[in-house]
Amino acid sequence: MARRPGSAHRHQKPSFVILRTIFTYLILCVGVCIAIFPFFWMISTSLMSLGEAQGTRMIPSEIHLENYVDAWNEADFSVYMWNSTRITLLTLAGELTFSILAAYAFARIKFPGRDLIFTILLSTMMIPAMVTIIPNFLTVTWLGRIGPIGWINNWPALTIPFMGSVFSIFLLRQFFAQIPDELYDAVQMDGGGHLRFLWSIVLPLSKAPLMVIIVLSFIGTWNALAWPMLVTNSPAWRPIAVGLYSFIGEAGQRTNLMMAGAFIAVIPILVLYFFTQRQFTESIARSGLKG
Amino acid sequence: MKAHEPQRPGLGGIRSRLISHWLHTWREYLTGYLMIAPSVLLIFVFGIFPVGFALFVSVHRWRLRRGDIIGLDNYTSIIGNLAYLLVFALAVGALVWAFFQFRRIYRSLADTPVWFWLLNIPGALLAAASLGFVRWTVVLLPNILDIANKIPGAERTRELFMQLLGEAFRVPEVVQARSVMFWLIGASLVAFSVGLYLWRTPVNLQSQGWLATAWAGVGIGGVLLKYVYAEMMTDFNEAVQAGVDPGIFPQLISISTGVILLFIGWKIWQRAKDQPTTFLFFLRLFGAMVFIVGGWIMVGELPVIVAAGDPDLWVGLRATLFYSLGTIPFQLSISLFLAILLFQNLRGSQFFRMIFFLPYVTPTVASAAIFRQLFSNRQQAPINAGLKILGLEHLQWLWEPKGVFQLMAGSLGVEAWPSWANGPSLALVVIMIYSIWVFVGYDTIIYLAGLGNIPREMSEAAEVDGASRMQVFRFITFPMLSPTTYFLTIISVIGTFKAFNHIWVMRLEAALGTADTISVVIFTEFFEKLRYGYASAMAFVLFAIILFLTFLNSKIQGSKVFYG
Numbered sequence: 129m130a131r132r133p134g135s136a137h138r139h140q141k142p143s144f145v146i147l148r149t150i151f152t153y154l155i156l157c158v159g160v161c162i163a164i165f166p167f168f169w170m171i172s173t174s175l176m177s178l179g180e181a182q183g184t185r186m187i188p189s190e191i192h193l194e195n196y197v198d199a200w201n202e203a204d205f206s207v208y209m210w211n212s213t214r215i216t217l218l219t220l221a222g223e224l225t226f227s228i229l230a231a232y233a234f235a236r237i238k239f240p241g242r243d244l245i246f247t248i249l250l251s252t253m254m255i256p257a258m259v260t261i262i263p264n265f266l267t268v269t270w271l272g273r274i275g276p277i278g279w280i281n282n283w284p285a286l287t288i289p290f291m292g293s294v295f296s297i298f299l300l301r302q303f304f305a306q307i308p309d310e311l312y313d314a315v316q317m318d319g320g321g322h323l324r325f326l327w328s329i330v331l332p333l334s335k336a337p338l339m340v341i342i343v344l345s346f347i348g349t350w351n352a353l354a355w356p357m358l359v360t361n362s363p364a365w366r367p368i369a370v371g372l373y374s375f376i377g378e379a380g381q382r383t384n385l386m387m388a389g390a391f392i393a394v395i396p397i398l399v400l401y402f403f404t405q406r407q408f409t410e411s412i413a414r415s416g417l418k419g
Numbered sequence: 420m421k422a423h424e425p426q427r428p429g430l431g432g433i434r435s436r437l438i439s440h441w442l443h444t445w446r447e448y449l450t451g452y453l454m455i456a457p458s459v460l461l462i463f464v465f466g467i468f469p470v471g472f473a474l475f476v477s478v479h480r481w482r483l484r485r486g487d488i489i490g491l492d493n494y495t496s497i498i499g500n501l502a503y504l505l506v507f508a509l510a511v512g513a514l515v516w517a518f519f520q521f522r523r524i525y526r527s528l529a530d531t532p533v534w535f536w537l538l539n540i541p542g543a544l545l546a547a548a549s550l551g552f553v554r555w556t557v558v559l560l561p562n563i564l565d566i567a568n569k570i571p572g573a574e575r576t577r578e579l580f581m582q583l584l585g586e587a588f589r590v591p592e593v594v595q596a597r598s599v600m601f602w603l604i605g606a607s608l609v610a611f612s613v614g615l616y617l618w619r620t621p622v623n624l625q626s627q628g629w630l631a632t633a634w635a636g637v638g639i640g641g642v643l644l645k646y647v648y649a650e651m652m653t654d655f656n657e658a659v660q661a662g663v664d665p666g667i668f669p670q671l672i673s674i675s676t677g678v679i680l681l682f683i684g685w686k687i688w689q690r691a692k693d694q695p696t697t698f699l700f701f702l703r704l705f706g707a708m709v710f711i712v713g714g715w716i717m718v719g720e721l722p723v724i725v726a727a728g729d730p731d732l733w734v735g736l737r738a739t740l741f742y743s744l745g746t747i748p749f750q751l752s753i754s755l756f757l758a759i760l761l762f763q764n765l766r767g768s769q770f771f772r773m774i775f776f777l778p779y780v781t782p783t784v785a786s787a788a789i790f791r792q793l794f795s796n797r798q799q800a801p802i803n804a805g806l807k808i809l810g811l812e813h814l815q816w817l818w819e820p821k822g823v824f825q826l827m828a829g830s831l832g833v834e835a836w837p838s839w840a841n842g843p844s845l846a847l848v849v850i851m852i853y854s855i856w857v858f859v860g861y862d863t864i865i866y867l868a869g870l871g872n873i874p875r876e877m878s879e880a881a882e883v884d885g886a887s888r889m890q891v892f893r894f895i896t897f898p899m900l901s902p903t904t905y906f907l908t909i910i911s912v913i914g915t916f917k918a919f920n921h922i923w924v925m926r927l928e929a930a931l932g933t934a935d936t937i938s939v940v941i942f943t944e945f946f947e948k949l950r951y952g953y954a955s956a957m958a959f960v961l962f963a964i965i966l967f968l969t970f971l972n973s974k975i976q977g978s979k980v981f982y983g
Contacts, residue, residue, distance in 0.1 A: 276577075
C-alpha cells in the first residue's frame with residue numbers, strides 16, 4: 129500500500145507494512161471522528177424535539193424539520209445571509225481593485241518614496257486591532273454625522289475600512305514582481321501602457337494569488353464579529369455572525385433551535401467549501417508559504 | 420528622494436536630458452502615485468491615523484463623550500508607576516538614539532567638504548516644523564471632532580458643514596499653532612535650500628534627512644522628559660500632602676539601576692567565551708553572575724509597582740499566556756503528526772485533508788455555539804454524559820472559574836493547594852480545546868505544503884545509508900521543516916493576542932472573567948463599560964508588549980531557524 133519510493137529499499141516484511149498502514153488509517157479515522165463529531169451532534173440535535181435535545185440522546189427518535197422553519201422565522205436569517213453576501217461582495221470589489229492597482233505600482237513602477245511608503249504600510253500590520261478599533265469607531269461615527277450618507281447601520285462602515293488591505297497588496301506585489309520585464313516591453317511596442325499590461329497580461333497570470341485574497345477575505349467577512357457588532361444596531365445591515373450571536377442569546381435553553389440556526393449559518397460556507405475545496409486548501413497553503 | 424534626484428537638471432550635472440524624456444518620467448511618477456492613492460488613503464485613515472488618535476483618546480477621561488485631558492492617569496491606573504518609568508525610558512531612549520545618530524552622521528561627513536555644524540540648522544528647523552505640524556493637528560482635532568455634535572440631524576447640509584469646518588480652523592489657538600508651523604516650515608525650507616546650494620552632493624541631502632530625524636528624536640525626548648517629570652512631581656506632591664509614602668523616586672532609581680546592571684551583566688556574559696584562559700573565563704562568568712543577580716534583585720521591585728495597577732489587565736494577560744501555552748504546542752505537534760501520516764500518499768488522503776480542514780472554514784460563531792452546548796454544565800450535555808458512562812463526576816466546564824490544577828488537587832483530596840498554582844480555569848481549557856480543534860486543520864495544510872518543499876533526494880539518500888524512519892524524521896524532516904514551524908508559531912502567537920470571536924461567544928458570567936484573554940478584556944472595557952480613554956490606554960499597553968515580543972523575536976530568529 130505504501131507507495132513511497134523510499135520504502136522499496138528497506139526489505140521490510142509485507143505483514144509489517146500492512147500493519148503499519150492499518151494503524152495509520154486507524155489514527156486518521158479517530159481524527160476524522162473528532163473533527164466531525166461537533167457537526168454530527170449539531171445536525172442531529174437540530175432535528176430533535178425540545179425534550180430530546182435536553183436529554184442524552186444522540187440520534188433523534190423522529191425528525192423535527194419544523195425546527196428549521198421556527199429558527200428561520202424567529203431570527204431574520206434570510207436578511208442576515210443577504211447582508212453578509214452584500215458586505216462580502218462590496219468589500220471584495222473595493223479591496224481587489226485598490227490592492228491590484230497599488231500592488232502593481234509598488235512592484236513595477238518606479239517613483240520617489242516608493243520603498244519608504246511600502247515599508248510604512250507593512251509596519252502597520254503589527255498594530256493590534258484593539259488599538260485601532262476605538263478610534264475607527266469614533267471616525268466612522270463622525271463621518272456619518274457630517275457626510276451625505278450615514279455610516280453606522282449602513283454599508284460604508286462595514287465595507288470601506290476593509291478595502292485597503294496591506295496583506296493583499298503585499299501578496300500581489302510579491303507575485304507581480306516575478307513577471308518578466310520582456311512582457312511589458314512587448315506591450316509597450318504595441319503602444320499599450322501600464323493599465324493595458326495589467327489588464328491583459330498580469331491579471332490573467334495571477335489567478336492563484338487573487339484566489340487566495342478572495343478566499344481569505346470571504347472567511348474574514350463571514351466571521352467578523354466585533355466590528356459589525358459595534359456599527360450595526362438593527363437587522364438592516366447586520367451580518368450573519370452578529371445575527372447568529374444574538375439568536376444564540378434569544379434561543380436560550382432551546383438547544384434544538386440554536387443548533388438549527390447554527391446549521392443554517394454554516395450551510396452556505398460549507399457548500400462553497402465542498403465545491404471549491406481544492407482551491408480553498410491550496411490558497412491557504414500558499415498564503416502560508418513565505419518561509 | 421534618491422531615485423528622484425538625478426532627474427533634476429543642474430543638480431547632478433545632467434543638463435542634456437530631452438524634455439520629452441523628462442515629461443515621460445514625471446508621467447510615470449504620477450501614474451504610480453495615482454495607482455497607490457486609494458489604498459494608501461484608506462490604510463492611512465483606518466490604519467495609521469487611528470494610532471495617533473488612540474493615543475489622543477488615551478490621555479483623556481473619555482467615557483462615551485470626550486472629557487478633560489488627564490495625562491498619564493489612565494496608564495497609571497492600569498500599570499501603576501510603571502507608566503512613568505516606561506515614558507521616562509522612552510524619553511531617554513529617544514535622546515540616546517539621537518546621540519548615536521549625530522555621532523554616525525558626524526563621522527560619515529568627516530571626509531567630505533560638508534560642514535556638519537552648519538547642516539544642523541536646516542535639520543533642527545525641519546524637525547521643529549514637523550513637530551509644529553503635530554502640535555497643530557493635536558490642537559485642531561478636538562475642534563474638528565466637535566463639528567459632528569454641532570450639526571443637528573435634520574439640517575445636515577454641505578454649507579453648514581463647510582461653515583463649521585472653517586470656524587474650526589479659525590479658533591485662536593489653532594491659528595496661533597498654525598502660524599508657528601508656517602514660520603517653521605518657511606524657515607526650514609530656506610535653510611534646506613541654502614544647504615543644498617552650498618554643497619551639491621547626494622550625501623548632503625541624505626544627511627539633512629537623517630539630521631532632521633535625529634533632532635526630532637531630541638525634541639520628542641525632551642518634551643516627554645519635561646512632561647513626565649511634571650506629572651511625577653504633581654503625583655509626588657499630592658502624596659506628600661496626603662501624608663502617604665509616594666515611593667516613586669526610590670522605585671524609579673531601583674528599577675533603572677537594575678536594568679542597567681542586567682545589561683552590563685549580559686554584555687560581560689556575551690564576551691566571556693573570548694577569554695584566553697579558563698580561569699579568566701570563569702572569572703568573567705562570575706562577574707556577570709554578580710551583576711545579573713544584583714540587577715535581578717533591583718528589578719524585583721517591579722511586581723510591587725505592578726500590583727498597584729488594574730488586576731483585570733494582569734488576569735487578561737495571564738489568560739493569554741495560558742491560552743498560548745495550552746494551544747500552540749499541542750496544535751503544532753498534532754498537526755505535524757497528521758501531516759506526516761497524510762504525506763505518505765495513502766489512498767483517500769485528499770478526503771482526510773478535506774475533513775480535517777472543515778473546522779477552520781466553519782463560521783466561528785456557529786462552531787463556538789456548538790462547543791458551548793457540548794461543554795455545557797448540564798448533566799445530560801454530551802461531554803458530561805460521556806463522563807458519566809466512564810463513571811466520572813460531571814463537571815461545570817464553561818461555567819467553572821476554578822483552575823484545572825486546583826480542581827485536580829481537590830479531587831485527589833489535597834486541601835492546601837497554593838493559589839498561584841491554580842492554572843487556567845476549566846472554562847479557559849474548554850476554549851483551548853476548541854482552538855486546537857479549529858486550527859489543527861490549518862496547521863496540517865501548512866505543514867503538508869512545507870513537507871512538499873523538502874527535496875525527496877535527501878531522505879532517500881539517508882534511507883539508502885540505512886537510517887531508520889525515526890532518524891530520517893529527527894535529522895532531516897524536522898530540521899528542514901523549521902521555517903514552517905517558526906511561521907506557524909508566529910502566526911499562532913499573533914492569533915492568541917487577537918483571539919476574540921470564539922471567546923466572546925463562549926464566555927459566560929459564571930466563569931467570572933477567567934476565560935477573558937487580553938483582547939476581550941479591552942473590548943469589554945470599551946463596549947460594555949464605555950470607558951474609551953481607559954480602553955485605549957490598555958490597548959497601548961498591549962501594543963507595547965507586542966513590540967517588545969517582536970524585538971525579542973528578531974533577536975532570536977537568525978540563530979535558531981534553518982532556512983535550507
